[in-house]
Amino acid sequence: MTDSHAHYDDKAFESDRDALLSSMNENGVSLIINVGDNAESSKRSIALAEKYDFIYACVGIHPEHANDITDRDYDEIKELSKHEKVVAIGEIGLDYHYDGYNKDNQKELFRRQIKIAHEVNLPVVVHERDACADVLEILKDEDIGKTGGLLHCFSGSVETLKIVMDMGMYISLGGIVTFKNAKTAPEAAKHVPIDRLLLETDCPYLAPAPFRGKRNNSIYMYYTAEKIANLRGISFEELEAATDENAKRFYRI
């Protein structure tokens, strides 16, 4: 399996990071993309990618940092993006969930990082929370089809899915599809074209059932994959093969 979105640089993995990552291959996880959410975690993602063959990195600034960004941050992300194991700019996007966000600052941060992606010819990994219409507008406006994009942790409607597919994008699904109260993610799991779907954990967050609420890791992705395979009426092996291939195509690995 390929974990297309993980945060192993997070301090939640401080005590056992190397032991856990060293056990991935024997537990069926062959490829992991570690995603930055600011310049520092982007650097840590690259360090993990340098240490492990099967880890690649994304570099980018998450919208939650939009209120304290300087020009230096943009320069840094652009520099980091030139590393040979950096496969995308991310995670970037809009998040209107928590108090204190500033829409204009987030939009500027999002647009400027898409422009960097165009300049360095990398796809983008997009985070969207409570900001669907604005995210879609910016993706369209910035011509995302040119470099390619992945909407991670997708939880939009089937109508939104169609718009995202029409832009030539991919989606990734994680533990939420296994949650009892999940509605839109399982629908998306059924309706997304099989050649546009990736698996992810977003670990340490969003562990699938039966581990909901615990620290997540890529080995638990088996439960997510099995749930999606069931929803689609295909075998685990078929889903695994398709999502592995899609991840490699999207990230150009």
Ligand SMILES: [Zn+2]
């Ligand atoms: Zn993430």
